[in-house]
Amino acid sequence: MNDTPLRPPLPDRLSIDPRSPHYDAAIFEHDVGIKLNDRERFDVDEYCISEGWIKVPAGKALDRKGNPLMTKVKGKVEAFYR
Template identity: 45%
Template sequence: MTDTIPDRLSVDPDSPFYDEALLARGIGIRFKGVEKTNVEEYSISEGWVRVAVGKTLDRRGKPMAMKLQGPVEVWIKDDQAPA
């Protein structure tokens, strides 16, 4: 496993930016100085996060999301050593 954080990552398995192994390790995201736990996707270089909006679903059954612009900080939580 690598400790390189991707520029863009998504929790949607249908997305080309999905990385199951990295998500299993745990990702911490700080947006505008506040740690967020409801981020669906982020882009560090473009400076945005896509966050879930309540429990509302779109017509395909996926959570509705809102794109917010601002500084994004990302780190790997990975408290325990990999087995």
């Protein structure tokens, strides 16, 4: 018997920000991993597999609302469940 819960399929684009239209709470009930150029990243805020980019915080810089400034890093993106 398989006792693992069914996991929803990972979308092409996903964000951890609840205000984003690309946020999906059901996916974050499971542990999601992101690889960029075959190297796992732990600081990803948003990704897009088809366009080949991830967004990560740009150091300690903040915008005027107190959110971290994001920078886009391009490469081969893979999303997976851990």
